[in-house]
Amino acid sequence: MRNRLDESGSTPTLVMYSGLTVVDLARLAELEGILDGALAAARGALRAAGTARLLVGGTCGLAPLTAPRALTSLDDAAGTTLDLEGHLEDLRCRVVAARAVYAEAENAATAVVARQASVVGRVGDLLLGTVLPASGAPRWATGLLGILFVGVNAAQDARRGVPGLVNVQEHLRAGARLLGPAVNPTGRVLLPRGWVPLAETTPVEFLSSSLLDLTGLDHFGGKVDVWVSEEGGVRHESSIRGGGVTAHVAVPIGAAVAIAPLRSVRDVLRRLRGTAAGADRSGVGRIELVAQRDAAGTTAWTVVLPGTREAFMAVNPQDHLSNIQLMGDERDDLLLAAKQALAMAPVSPGDPVVFVGHSQGGIAAAELAADPAVRARFGVAGVVSVGSPIGQVAIPETVPVISLENVDDVVPALDGLANPSAANRVTLQFDGGAHSAVLGPHDLWTYEAGYDRALAQDAVSLIEADSGLRAVANWSDPGATARVYTFEFARTDRVGSVLEAILHAGYGRR
Amino acid sequence: MFIDPSSAVAGVMAAQYQLDRAMEALAVADPEPWQGAAATAYTTARDAARVSAHVAEARLRHARECVRAFEQECSTWAGFPGGWHR
Numbered sequence: 001m002r003n004r005l006d007e008s009g010s011t012p013t014l015v016m017y018s019g020l021t022v023v024d025l026a027r028l029a030e031l032e033g034i035l036d037g038a039l040a041a042a043r044g045a046l047r048a049a050g051t052a053r054l055l056v057g058g059t060c061g062l063a064p065l066t067a068p069r070a071l072t073s074l075d076d077a078a079g080t081t082l083d084l085e086g087h088l089e090d091l092r093c094r095v096v097a098a099r100a101v102y103a104e105a106e107n108a109a110t111a112v113v114a115r116q117a118s119v120v121g122r123v124g125d126l127l128l129g130t131v132l133p134a135s136g137a138p139r140w141a142t143g144l145l146g147i148l149f150v151g152v153n154a155a156q157d158a159r160r161g162v163p164g165l166v167n168v169q170e171h172l173r174a175g176a177r178l179l180g181p182a183v184n185p186t187g188r189v190l191l192p193r194g195w196v197p198l199a200e201t202t203p204v205e206f207l208s209s210s211l212l213d214l215t216g217l218d219h220f221g222g223k224v225d226v227w228v229s230e231e232g233g234v235r236h237e238s239s240i241r242g243g244g245v246t247a248h249v250a251v252p253i254g255a256a257v258a259i260a261p262l263r264s265v266r267d268v269l270r271r272l273r274g275t276a277a278g279a280d281r282s283g284v285g286r287i288e289l290v291a292q293r294d295a296a297g298t299t300a301w302t303v304v305l306p307g308t309r310e311a312f313m314a315v316n317p318q319d320h321l322s323n324i325q326l327m328g329d330e331r332d333d334l335l336l337a338a339k340q341a342l343a344m345a346p347v348s349p350g351d352p353v354v355f356v357g358h359s360q361g362g363i364a365a366a367e368l369a370a371d372p373a374v375r376a377r378f379g380v381a382g383v384v385s386v387g388s389p390i391g392q393v394a395i396p397e398t399v400p401v402i403s404l405e406n407v408d409d410v411v412p413a414l415d416g417l418a419n420p421s422a423a424n425r426v427t428l429q430f431d432g433g434a435h436s437a438v439l440g441p442h443d444l445w446t447y448e449a450g451y452d453r454a455l456a457q458d459a460v461s462l463i464e465a466d467s468g469l470r471a472v473a474n475w476s477d478p479g480a481t482a483r484v485y486t487f488e489f490a491r492t493d494r495v496g497s498v499l500e501a502i503l504h505a506g507y508g509r510r
Numbered sequence: 511m512f513i514d515p516s517s518a519v520a521g522v523m524a525a526q527y528q529l530d531r532a533m534e535a536l537a538v539a540d541p542e543p544w545q546g547a548a549a550t551a552y553t554t555a556r557d558a559a560r561v562s563a564h565v566a567e568a569r570l571r572h573a574r575e576c577v578r579a580f581e582q583e584c585s586t587w588a589g590f591p592g593g594w595h596r
Contacts, residue, residue, distance in 0.1 A: 044531075045524075056518045066576065067580055077525070080565045088559055
């Protein structure tokens with residue numbers, strides 16, 4: 001279930017580049033501050049008039065001739081000051097709403113301008129698309145020259161301040177479009193669902209799966225053990241050797257640990273940090289399933305999927321090989337382990353399940369939500385991807401998706417695509433600013449700060465999506481209780497997997 | 511508990527001071543580079559707020575006079591010739 005490349009409809013739903021739109025938004029923000037001051041002053045006047053009313057009322061017996069008139073005049077003054085407060089509230093609301101709308105519109109326009117090809121890019125397109133093919137130049141020469149143009153163009157865009165996310169997205173797509181056919185001249189790739197022609201894949205997907213096919217690494221995997229990490233070291237194992245999810249061992253309820261209930265995306269980002277740290281400590285893969293039960297007894301599940309932890313072909317499948325396999329739409333151990341964890345956990349049919357992932361975890365989250373087998377068995381209720389390239393994943397329109405992308409972070413650009421524009425998808429692109437510089441553009445803290453800032457700036461689409469997600473995941477229920485199941489998983493036969501890869505190296509060898 | 515009625519005038523004066531601040535803020539709350547239908551609606555709403563502020567200012571001025579008369583009556587009435595605030 002993948003999105004095909006569709007350049008016409010690839011505008012993000014919500015874009016906020018705070019650093020690139022200054023004039024109107026700054027003025028409106030200033031106006032909002034002025035009105036805040038006026039509102040505070042009006043409220044101060046109301047309080048002071050109220051105090052005077054209290055004093056006159058408390059001593060009115062001492063001046064029976066003038067007290068009634070003084071009280072009436074104070075009531076009149078308080079009434080009109082209350083009117084003023086109402087008018088000022090209305091004004092402030094208008095400015096806040098206008099600022100949100102302008103921020104969306106103007107920044108979307110900025111993003112469109114930033115995506116326009118430069119002069120070098122246009123000359124390159126002309127040469128590569130028309131001149132060289134007509135001159136009969138060999139394919140490798142066209143590819144080599146094309147990559148050179150893509151590199152020069154990317155450097156030029158970086159110099160003129162095009163954000164890293166947009167720059168990499170555009171040029172990776174262009175580069176992959178040139179490299180894919182050069183690496184795999186057959187024009188088709190063998191995926192688990194069968195032969196797929198170049199035209200039905202995205203450039204990055206075709207290149208990734210071609211490289212995996214060529215090296216046989218599309219066959220590396222399928223031998224993973226999954227267990228619940230329980231306090232006291234007890235493991236509840238369930239082998240999925242052979243590549244398929246087998247009959248599972250149900251996890252006892254006692255394997256879950258009570259935790260503070262999740263209240264927001266921010267709480268889940270904190271759990272993501274903890275899960276990642278746990279995986280680093282143990283050296284094996286780790287994901288969490290949080291069961292949050294509301295006051296009415298309904299349980300909703302939040303699946304917490306951290307980002308890449310290891311380099312390549314590691315014991316922990318949360319590595320770069322899984323990244324390439326995910327981008328190439330190939331079978332991979334991380335998705336196998338996550339599906340097995342879902343099968344083992346006591347998830348009742350129809351229980352809402354929300355997938356939240358950072359980086360690689362976000363791709364896995366989107367893939368799980370798009371998987372018909374997963375949706376047939378579980379009530380997939382939402383996806384939150386944090387710094388993840390998921391533009392290629394066709395998530396059904398019934399599943400709300402929030403995608404966070406820092407414009408300084410190139411990781412969400414590695415799909416070479418902008419996220420599709422759809423009613424169920426909100427993509428927040430924000431300028432990480434100082435957080436990017438200090439903590440790194442891909443850091444979870446940077447994303448947490450960007451998310452908080454967008455909510456504070458009244459980003460309407462995001463607030464609506466956030467509120468819907470909190471309701472469906474039971475995060476907004478004040479009486480909810482939560483328990484977490486920590487699943488660990490590891491590749492068990494890497495030598496066997498390497499042999500499998502060697503045996504299957506070369507295009508289309510099953 | 512002893513309540514000094516002269517504090518009521520101080521209260522009204524504080525309210526007037528705060529209202530002046532609100533009016534000063536409103537005086538500079540122009541939309542300037544913001545144009546279009548939304549800005550027009552904003553300008554209309556801001557003018558209504560200014561009218562409210564002027565009415566509130568007039569009523570507070572009147573309330574101040576009334577409360578001052580009340581204070582004078584308190585200071586001369588009911589066997590307190592020296593006044594409450596002396």
